[in-house]
Amino acid sequence: MTVEKTDTLVVGAGQAGIAMSEHLGKAGIPHIVLERDRIAEAWRTGRWDSLVANGPAWHDRFPNLTFEGAHPDSFIPKEDVAAYFEKYAAMIDAPVRCGVEVTSVTRLDGRQGFRAETSDGVIEANHVVAATGPFQTPVVPRIVPESDAVHQMHSAAYRNPEQLPEGGVLVVGSGSSGVQIADELNRAGREVWLSVGPHDRPPRAYRGRDNVWWLGVMGKWDAATPPEGAEHVTIAVSGARGGETIDFRRLADEGISLAGRTESYADGVMRFADDLATNIGKGDEYYLSLLREADAFAARNGLALPEEPEAHAIGAMPGCVTDPVLELDLEAAGITTILWATGYRRDYGWLEVDTFDEDGEPLQKRGMSREHGIYFLGLPWQSRRGSSFIWGVWHDAKFIADLIAIQRNYLEHDDAARSRRAAE
Structure with a gap:
């Protein structure tokens, strides 16, 4: 059997894999990028039809290429994001091989490097970069x-309202x-319930600047560790319809019924925690705290930005919050679909090395694993x-390329030293 050899094998050709290839190429490091589908496939087929990037075009990109023809403050449709990465890969001449799946990676016995079994043969590499990202296996709670x-x-399978059977929809998840899916379904005329758990609710924009700008100038993108207990808190923000701040009061006013965190199910009845007001209140406080920080930063640095006092006004809680529904008979409410927007888990079953904890999470520091x-x-x-964002992964890739170099x-x-000794 012919065994192909390279210095570095990159698994995955999404934003992480393309960024990795750019920096490896600049360092002159021989490498191969394997992708089981197409470049940036998750942007094409892994999300709903109307999805756009959650950050503006000037920000959610790599440094060396803009979105051609797009307004800098626009939010790019998912197909255009995928096309962007295809164009970027061509621009840097990334050695991407599509349609090749990696089935296992094991350490070589008695010598440096790793053996990768793929659908297209065997590759040996001194280094392996797992660039498959954080969104791999949809998580559906075993409740119903x-x-x-x-x-x-799961939201990963949702494409548009017409895809669902007739009737109402319960959307579980407030990220x-x-x-965005609950709002789309409601605008399509569906009866929608939204189960709201703990979340952070940033402003889309404030005082004429997008939220991502404020996070940048205030140094929040560079925070090295999440606040305690906030590692997995969902973020409620949207780039839909030109970008908007998510306000659960507005969603309720527009006809969406809100409930607390989904807790249990039995005999056709869904039960919710009595935490709806608390969850929304904490989201409001997060929102207001960012506005206060932005105001203080602007004053301290003499930024002549337009005042926006109305952004600080928080409306009264709607009736569905002050008198929450704790039990919902799905059939009686006309609900025929439960849509789980409950996130993903990572899957590194193909990576057979000793660098995972008991839950299968990578043991790593800045991308460096326990397995040399x-x-x-990503x-x-x-x-x-900012590590899991488009621009953030580009910078992390440079750090890893430097380590490999x-x-x-x-x-x-x-x-070289061995060669000199042999010649003496």
């Missing part, structure tokens, strides 16, 4: 039996996906708050 009559789907020569890229909070220099020095 599959045998029950109600239709269930960006949940609120294995690296991770993880939330990998080096900073350093290791190569040591090995080359050792090889």
Whole structure:
């Protein structure tokens, strides 16, 4: 059997894999990028039809290429994001091989490097970068039996309202996906319930500047660790319809029924925690705290930005919050679909090395794993708050490429020293 050899194998050709290829190429490091589908496939087929990027075009991109023809403050449709990464890969001449799946990676016995079994043969590499990202396997809580009559789907499988059976929809999850899908379904004339759990609710924009700008100038993107207990808190923000601040009061006023965190299910009845007012209140406080920080920063630095006192006004809680529904008979409410916007878990079953905890989470620091020569890229909070965002992964990729270049220099020095000794 022919075994192909390279210095670095990158698994995944989404934003992380393309960023990794750019920096490896600039460092002159031989590498191969394997992608089981197409470049940036998750942007094409892994989300709903109307999805746009959650950050503006001037921000959610790599440094060396803009979105051609797009207004800098616009929010790019998902197909255009995928096309952007295809164009970027061509621009840097990334050695991407599409349609090749990696089935296992194991350490070589008695010598440096790793053996990758793929659908297109065997590759040996000194270094392996897992660039498959954080959104791999949809998580559906085991609350409602599959045998029950109600239709269930994860947000990863949702495409548009016409896809769902007739009737009402219960959307579980108050992050960006949940609120945008619930809003879309409501605008399409569906009866919608939204189960709201703990969340952060940033402003879309404030005083003429997008939220991502404020996070940048205030240094929040560079925070190295999440606040205690906030590692997995969902973020309710949207780029839909030109970008908007998510306000659960507005969603309620527009006809969406709100409930607390989904807790249990039995005999056709969904039960919710009595935490709706608390969850919305904490989201409001997060929102207001960012406005106060922005005001203080602007004053301290003499920024002549337009005042926006109306942004601080928080309306009264709607009736569905002050008198929350704790039990919902799905059939009686006309609900025929439960849409789980409950996130994803990572899946590294193909990576057979000793660098995972008991839950299968990578043991790593800034992408460096416990297994020498294995690296991770695209993880939330990998080096900073911005690590899992398009621009953030680009910077993390440079850090990992530098580490690999350093290791190569040591090995080359050792090889040269051996050659000198052999010649003496």
